[in-house]
Amino acid sequence: MSADTTGLIDELRRALGDDAVLTGGDIGDRTRSDASQTGRHLPKAVLRPATVDAVATALRVCNAHRQSVVPQGGLTGLAGGASPQAGDFALSLERLTGIEEIDEAAQTMTVKAGTPLEVAQKAAEAAGFLLAIDLGARGSCQIGGNLSTNAGGIRVIRHGVTRDNVLGLEVALADGTVLTMLNKMVKNNTGYDLRQLFIGAEGTLGIITRAVLRLKPLPEGRATALLALASYDDVVRLLKRAQRELGGLSAFEAMWRSYFSVTAKAENIPLFAEEPDFAVIIETEGADQAAPLEAFLEGALTDGLINDALIAQSEKERRAFWIVREGLVMDRLPSIVNLDVSLAIGDLGRFAEACDAALKARFAEAYVSFYGHIGDSNMHIAVSVAGASEADLHEIDEIVYRIVAQYHGSISAEHGIGTLKRDYLGYSRKPEELDVMRRIKTALDPNGILNPGKVLPV
Amino acid sequence: MSADTTGLIDELRRALGDDAVLTGGDIGDRTRSDASQTGRHLPKAVLRPATVDAVATALRVCNAHRQSVVPQGGLTGLAGGASPQAGDFALSLERLTGIEEIDEAAQTMTVKAGTPLEVAQKAAEAAGFLLAIDLGARGSCQIGGNLSTNAGGIRVIRHGVTRDNVLGLEVALADGTVLTMLNKMVKNNTGYDLRQLFIGAEGTLGIITRAVLRLKPLPEGRATALLALASYDDVVRLLKRAQRELGGLSAFEAMWRSYFSVTAKAENIPLFAEEPDFAVIIETEGADQAAPLEAFLEGALTDGLINDALIAQSEKERRAFWIVREGLVMDRLPSIVNLDVSLAIGDLGRFAEACDAALKARFAEAYVSFYGHIGDSNMHIAVSVAGASEADLHEIDEIVYRIVAQYHGSISAEHGIGTLKRDYLGYSRKPEELDVMRRIKTALDPNGILNPGKVLPV
Numbered sequence: 001m002s003a004d005t006t007g008l009i010d011e012l013r014r015a016l017g018d019d020a021v022l023t024g025g026d027i028g029d030r031t032r033s034d035a036s037q038t039g040r041h042l043p044k045a046v047l048r049p050a051t052v053d054a055v056a057t058a059l060r061v062c063n064a065h066r067q068s069v070v071p072q073g074g075l076t077g078l079a080g081g082a083s084p085q086a087g088d089f090a091l092s093l094e095r096l097t098g099i100e101e102i103d104e105a106a107q108t109m110t111v112k113a114g115t116p117l118e119v120a121q122k123a124a125e126a127a128g129f130l131l132a133i134d135l136g137a138r139g140s141c142q143i144g145g146n147l148s149t150n151a152g153g154i155r156v157i158r159h160g161v162t163r164d165n166v167l168g169l170e171v172a173l174a175d176g177t178v179l180t181m182l183n184k185m186v187k188n189n190t191g192y193d194l195r196q197l198f199i200g201a202e203g204t205l206g207i208i209t210r211a212v213l214r215l216k217p218l219p220e221g222r223a224t225a226l227l228a229l230a231s232y233d234d235v236v237r238l239l240k241r242a243q244r245e246l247g248g249l250s251a252f253e254a255m256w257r258s259y260f261s262v263t264a265k266a267e268n269i270p271l272f273a274e275e276p277d278f279a280v281i282i283e284t285e286g287a288d289q290a291a292p293l294e295a296f297l298e299g300a301l302t303d304g305l306i307n308d309a310l311i312a313q314s315e316k317e318r319r320a321f322w323i324v325r326e327g328l329v330m331d332r333l334p335s336i337v338n339l340d341v342s343l344a345i346g347d348l349g350r351f352a353e354a355c356d357a358a359l360k361a362r363f364a365e366a367y368v369s370f371y372g373h374i375g376d377s378n379m380h381i382a383v384s385v386a387g388a389s390e391a392d393l394h395e396i397d398e399i400v401y402r403i404v405a406q407y408h409g410s411i412s413a414e415h416g417i418g419t420l421k422r423d424y425l426g427y428s429r430k431p432e433e434l435d436v437m438r439r440i441k442t443a444l445d446p447n448g449i450l451n452p453g454k455v456l457p458v
Numbered sequence: 459m460s461a462d463t464t465g466l467i468d469e470l471r472r473a474l475g476d477d478a479v480l481t482g483g484d485i486g487d488r489t490r491s492d493a494s495q496t497g498r499h500l501p502k503a504v505l506r507p508a509t510v511d512a513v514a515t516a517l518r519v520c521n522a523h524r525q526s527v528v529p530q531g532g533l534t535g536l537a538g539g540a541s542p543q544a545g546d547f548a549l550s551l552e553r554l555t556g557i558e559e560i561d562e563a564a565q566t567m568t569v570k571a572g573t574p575l576e577v578a579q580k581a582a583e584a585a586g587f588l589l590a591i592d593l594g595a596r597g598s599c600q601i602g603g604n605l606s607t608n609a610g611g612i613r614v615i616r617h618g619v620t621r622d623n624v625l626g627l628e629v630a631l632a633d634g635t636v637l638t639m640l641n642k643m644v645k646n647n648t649g650y651d652l653r654q655l656f657i658g659a660e661g662t663l664g665i666i667t668r669a670v671l672r673l674k675p676l677p678e679g680r681a682t683a684l685l686a687l688a689s690y691d692d693v694v695r696l697l698k699r700a701q702r703e704l705g706g707l708s709a710f711e712a713m714w715r716s717y718f719s720v721t722a723k724a725e726n727i728p729l730f731a732e733e734p735d736f737a738v739i740i741e742t743e744g745a746d747q748a749a750p751l752e753a754f755l756e757g758a759l760t761d762g763l764i765n766d767a768l769i770a771q772s773e774k775e776r777r778a779f780w781i782v783r784e785g786l787v788m789d790r791l792p793s794i795v796n797l798d799v800s801l802a803i804g805d806l807g808r809f810a811e812a813c814d815a816a817l818k819a820r821f822a823e824a825y826v827s828f829y830g831h832i833g834d835s836n837m838h839i840a841v842s843v844a845g846a847s848e849a850d851l852h853e854i855d856e857i858v859y860r861i862v863a864q865y866h867g868s869i870s871a872e873h874g875i876g877t878l879k880r881d882y883l884g885y886s887r888k889p890e891e892l893d894v895m896r897r898i899k900t901a902l903d904p905n906g907i908l909n910p911g912k913v914l915p916v
Contacts, residue, residue, distance in 0.1 A: 103802060104698070105694045105803045106802040106803045106804055107698070107803075150651075152647070163651070173894075177893075179888070180888065182866075183866075183868070184802040184803075185800040185802065185835040185836075185868055185871070186833075187610045187619060187800045187831070187835060187868070187872055188800055188871060189607065189608050189610070189868070189870045189874050190883060190886040190887055191659075191875055191883060191891075191892075191895055191913050191914070192655065192663075193658055194891060194894055196654030196655070197650065197654070200647055200650070205650075217702035240563070240675075243565075243674075245745075247705040248705055286705055342643040342645050343643065344561060344563070344564040344566075344642040344643065345563045345564045345565075345642075346561060373645070375644075376643075376645045377644050378643075408642075409643065410641070410643055410646040410648050412646075412648050413643070413645040413646060414647055416647050417647070417648060421648075425649060429649055430637075432637055433639065434649075436650075436652055439902065440650060440655075440898065440901055442901070443900070443901040444894065455649050455650075456649070
């Protein structure tokens with residue numbers, strides 16, 4: 001970072017145009033932080049390139065001046081990855097937007113990085129396709145950010161993680177070199193798969209400018225059920241059976257009693273006459289899914305694998321199941337901490353017990369609840385400790401991540417590392433891995449201008 | 459490469475044991491080449507480590523001596539990637555073999571790199587699972603080689619490429635550092651996804667020692683049909699419809715008339731009364747697939763999308779369809795060249811026409827035929843020119859790859875680059891991409907000991 005940036009700003013204005021360089025009072029307050037609300041610094045300037053060439057130019061000029069750059073998309077991230085550090089320029093992708101092509105034969109969409117996810121989803125749908133990348137922030141988040149965080153979402157069990165839905169990528173490197181790899185092919189074994197480096201790198205290795213995304217046939221219908229189970233082992237057995245018998249399985253969400261009893265009550269949605277220890281939502285996609293789902297549930301009931309089953313008879317009932325699962329009421333609990341971890345599926349039950357015990361041993365009054373995309377080995381933990389201090393909140397993280405490490409799990413299933421999980425990264429990655437990550441960072445961004453302070457522990 | 463390797467050999471014998479270091483007459487002739495039969499040099503020594511630690515030790519010692527190492531698995535590769543260059547030591551994975559664990563809840567298999575693919579497939583099947591990685595060489599090829607080449611195969615349309623079936627990886631780096639990343643989770647966003655670097659890198663960045671592979675439920679049945687179509691556009695329309703309507707679609711193989719008319723006659727397998735311009739094999743996996751497949755074909759017939767359909771009534775009939783597709787008789791044609799490319803699905807028809815014209819313009823008597831995994835954008839081209847010289851064979855490659863480049867396609871869909879396609883890599887990858895690949899190679903293997911001369915143009 002150069003202390004006096006006047007010359008640099010002038011050079012950027014000449015290269016990009018005045019409207020692409022915001023400074024001083026023109027910088028909007030929202031550029032201070034992503035949705036983690038942990039950002040503390042406004043960027044010194046906001047660059048708003050409208051073309052790939054302009055992104056490259058902005059980076060080339062910043063790199064020559066050793067000016068650090070934080071890429072910003074929809075600012076919906078939860079790990080601080082898009083929040084500026086002191087002295088950063090922000091590079092906003094909001095003007096690099098639009099769908100360039102839908103190739104119906106290849107079943108691909110070529111899209112600019114700043115396009116909001118929901119815009120891309122709707123364009124796919126209008127052409128008769130499903131863009132399977134999906135998450136709650138769809139209205140605000142942008143494709144470039146989705147890919148940079150490898151954001152997960154709710155269709156993973158059927159359609160894979162975000163990485164699996166990316167066929168081609170264009171990236172601007174720190175020195176302004178553009179790698180245009182807009183591949184539309186499923187199979188392509190021509191040397192190192194450079195796409196993969198940038199997906200999930202949170203803008204520390206390059207800035208994604210365009211992508212070729214896979215499209216799937218638009219499902220013709222779906223069926224949804226809410227089930228009552230007695231144990232986590234039964235949840236795992238049911239998952240395995242569902243994967244075997246339900247060809248269209250598109251969601252398998254488990255909720256521990258500690259979670260759904262609170263959310264269902266708060267939303268005033270009665271579920272079962274008798275509250276079970278586990279509730280599971282199963283959803284299948286495709287034509288005529290009701291009959292196979294009913295047959296599957298009958299079998300599971302007969303075998304004692306589930307104790308009760310509700311099949312959604314309307315979109316309203318289906319939404320009710322999902323409202324319980326989404327649990328927005330949780331955000332009203334005091335000092336709520338949401339953790340996002342993953343572990344081998346068979347371990348999640350014991351892990352939850354260990355977490356619950358450890359958190360309550362330290363914070364006797366803690367509210368601790370578990371839920372998640374079990375079919376993807378992904379668990380979320382909602383913890384609330386009334387009156388918790390900043391140090392208490394860190395201690396909650398620390399307690400959970402220590403247990404994650406014991407189980408060889410991941411401290412971030414979906415949300416990424418950013419700054420918030422950066423200093424815990426060693427719980428999931430070994431020193432040798434961090435060393436290789438640093439070697440790659442140095443190879444691609446020798447001046448360290450791209451999103452410094454993110455992902456890699458200092 | 460050190461000219462005098464006596465001291466190095468002694469050091470390796472002390473470190474690894476005498477039985478792990480073969481020299482002189484103990485070196486088997488098969489280590490000279492992979493299945494491309496283009497290898498010209500025996501390795502100066504063959505290292506046969508039986509443990510991960512021994513692989514790491516072998517590399518550490520070789521790296522200290524600047525001794526180049528070519529990893530060798532089942533030697534079934536088709537691009538020369540496992541063939542030694544002059545002065546190389548071979549590092550054979552054949553003693554690093556065995557299945558360490560099948561985790562039924564996580565649906566994963568942890569396996570050592572030297573395990574033959576078919577051994578792993580059978581172990582999965584015995585536990586009630588499908589290991590979806592599959593290719594013709596399954597009896598000889600090894601998991602480490604499959605992953606190092608990202609070998610594709612025949613189940614990709616349903617189960618993804620090899621990369622998609624790898625959850626965890628262990629790799630020994632050039633300096634003997636071991637990255638143990640035996641992740642079992644579907645979602646894991648904790649920094650750079652280093653697994654991806656080594657998959658498809660053909661042993662130039664590290665040597666894969668173990669892997670965690672995804673398992674799928676074992677399909678309970680399948681249905682197969684052979685269809686007659688009039689045009690490539692109809693093939694694409696049928697593919698799209700099959701992907702939409704057949705939930706269990708597991709193969710979609712197209713053959714141009716130039717291909718199946720020869721193979722069907724040679725195998726004496728009559729297909730249709732009247733030879734169509736295109737033949738397609740459709741296969742679906744799952745329980746009770748016959749009825750939905752029949753309904754699908756009836757609809758396609760009614761709409762004029764297909765002109766005829768044969769449904770396999772027995773495993774023998776099914777095999778007959780696949781024998782025509784596998785076309786082993788092609789290997790009896792004089793100077794046969796098999797090319798493996800991929801292009802956007804909508805382009806494959808015009809590409810085939812352009813290739814056919816260009817090859818016949820240069821070689822008037824050429825036999826040129828097309829077939830492939832169309833659903834994966836993957837086409838194979840079989841070309842035979844009687845009496846072709848070495849230079850003619852290169853010219854055939856050159857003619858095809860030039861047209862691939864015009865269509866922004868890939869010169870290697872499945873087989874990898876090795877040495878055979880290395881000097882053509884520029885037809886599919888841009889100078890900026892090659893530069894980044896070299897930077898990564900230098901970052902991970904600064905002495906360049908790992909499989910030198912492969913993948914990257916000199």
